[in-house]
Amino acid sequence: MKYEFHSIEKKWQQVWEENKTNAASNDSDKPKFYGLIEFPYPSGDGLHVGHPRPYTAMDIICRKRRMQGYNVLFPIGYDAFGLPTENYAIKNHVHPKDVTRKNIERFTSQLKMLGFSFDWDRVVDTTDPKYYKWTQWIFLQMFKKGLAYKASMPVNWCTSCKCVLANEEVVNGVCERCGSPVVRKEKSQWMLGITQYAQRLLDDLDDLDYIERVKIQQRNWIGRSTGAEVTFKTTAGDDMLIFTTRPDTMFGATYMVMSPEHALVNKWLEEGKLRNGDAVRAYQAEAARKSDFERTEMAKDKTGVVLEGVSAVNPTTGGEIPIFISDYVLSTYGTGAIMAVPGHDQRDWEFARSFDLPIIEVVQGGDVTKEAFVDKDENARMVNSGFLNGLSVKDAIPTMIRWLTEKGIGEEKVNFKLRDWVFSRQRYWGEPIPIIKCPKCGWVPMDEKDLPLLLPDVKSYEPTDTGESPLAHMTDWVKCTCPKCGGPAEHETDTMPQWAGSSWYFLRYMDPHNDEALAGKDALKYWDRVDWYNGGMEHTTLHLLYSRFWHKFLYDIGVVPTKEPYAKRTSHGMILGLNPRNFDNLDPAEQDRLKAECGGEEGARKHLVQQYGEMADHPIVKMSKSLGNVINPNDIVNLYGADTLRLYIMFIGDFEKAAPWQDTAVKGSKRFLDRVWNLEQKVKPGDSYSRENEASIHRTIRKVSEDIESMKFNTAIAAMMSLVNEFYEKGLNRADYMALLKLMSPFTPHIAEELWEHMGGEGLCCRQAWPEWDERRMTESEKTIAVQVGGKLRATVTIPADADEETMIKAALADEKISRMMEGMELVRTITVKNKLVNLILKPKTLDKA
């Protein structure tokens, strides 16, 4: 009989669906396990081969947990609000709701085709009003606690999406999504006070089982730094507040810099205190016009304008020092103003050089005429620093902070890079913000009873150049009455960002049909935290951080019983594709043609780079539609079946690392399944492991069990392949075969189920107890050990397992090659490692016996 994967896979998918084999129970005596993968955005392109990698991995873990006797929650849903759907709707004049529904249907059928053991009764969809009712509800709670607030500030404005972006969505000064330039725009926005949670988001990382690089990246993003906040007096009468991490260097502050947007600059301009007001205004205008990208590009050349007419007083020296504005000082970090210490800060040094400002050395150890000495070397000594002279940097910092505190002009201060989260978007396809603007009462939260605030059906979803949401044109929808005073009022027309719905979705899975709460108390208590969450590194400072923040807030208001949402976080590498424009990937005929044309291989490579750009130099690149190297999972399933796809994608390489898809290699996985299928012909009767295979089976069970836990799926599969190779060599019985099927079941569930049935196995294979290994049955009776002479391998000998040192050495010396080497030598030392090796240290025999 042939391995007819199409019918087999369909058959078992149907069985699992009808029997709800993979449904989780909210009431069970078994221990619970909650495994989570990041729910997909249902794009119009359908599932990509990148999707099944993390899904299959977590599916394997969850299937194993079920076999180990756990009550497993392994849910799936759709993060369906978002721009691509909206843009598609605009272009094709269809409702985003309809686009979303179609895309979800497509994704669902593709996911089912791959045999993932999701609990299909718990699917969530962030665009479902029953779902986003609770997204809005959480927002209201944040509003009530003052954590959601409206603020006017310079925001990142994507010129193409016509929409504001969070800092996390701006990459290298361009929009993360569309790559268009991002500019600064002063706008009134809803903000979420994530910075109030900065310290806790940082501290609580310590106790979490996250892979280290995730922790490191979150810590860097939160960016905690300690120093001092100091007040400098100015000749205008106003005080200037600055933040510094190097209060020890204050004697070296020879000038001050404010960001061009700083409020004091505008105040002084208005008061006419600046003699060069025009120049200052011109610089401000120029800075505002620059995009983020230009700002970073200009990084090397420091520009600025001195404020004529006002100066500051360095409190340590009492000397007057000039004040500049420059865009190298950010308005959004610290206080938006700094004391400049050119001797010990490279940026200040460069600025001082271009403006010919004095550079004073206050910490010994460098040469400040050549470059700033920025080393925070604890043992370096202070100079030119009054009462700090002679102290080490380590002692100077607290001494200065004490001095500032006593004088009442400064104090110790902690600052974070993390900034509050810009939470409104001027788009249609998102959750409406449930806040009403009343001319009398200001911003008024909607009554919880009136949630969800539904998205209205509009005719046009086009964003506007004025920066208003498409909802603003819906006068019928916008007009409402104020819940507080009953007077005429208006709905907020901005919507929430895509990150809103995903910030709490894992809680909804616990109790997805609850109409009374985002999830019932019992369900929240029972499922506790997500035990294992696997997702992409690209979400580390976005979704992962955001959802930790929301969860902590929900904990604070008593909604959830846990401080952290995810106990364990792992991450997968991307699936890459071959670059069809790279020389190595061209077919040989084309290579030859190009070589002939361009004068050799080097010329051909250069030609390709000229034609396609730098990218042509890389043989392996991200899959992209424009390159035409995208692999569609449907094609693979049609050709080889879902089990082969699952197996290959797990066998492809280290799970944490990026790996290139190789079409030809897929066949190897199919071949393995064919071999397993054909092995059935060789199965002899027997209800316990055959003697010849027993040790290998136990070893394989251990290897597969342990490798799944550490996500080393590739070596787990290699171990199963080896076992199958052994079965072919040595033969096998029914018990041997069924052990293999149980091990394979999490990886390739359909074929395992089918062959289990052939074997007359009771019940479903995926419902069997996970096989156990016994160390005592794993060892062979004989071992082949290495014999080294002076650390170099010279021979191998076979000895009984667990032989003692003496036996090992004797066996080693008995070897023909070794005994030849012993001639004229004497043994000075031996090193033995049990069951592994003998190392003999020889030296020439001294002829003289005396």
Next chain:
RNA sequence: GCGGGCAUGGUGAAACUGGCAAACACGCUGGUCUUAGGAGCCAGUGCUUCGGCUUGUGGGUUCGAGUCCCACUGCCCGCACCA
């Protein structure tokens, strides 16, 4: 610039706390069966002047180093004027 990671055959990759480098696959070569084979099966496959030599380069520690230490080179990722 700062932070993190990686470097092993023609390719994807293995190698537990230092202990037989290249497991398991892909590809390739030869054979076999076949009307045929882009199917299956069998054998071979790091290099080699057959002494040996091999884990990006150069040092070190050790009886012994892919693994540990130091220096360097090259790639990848994240952040990036964060005071």
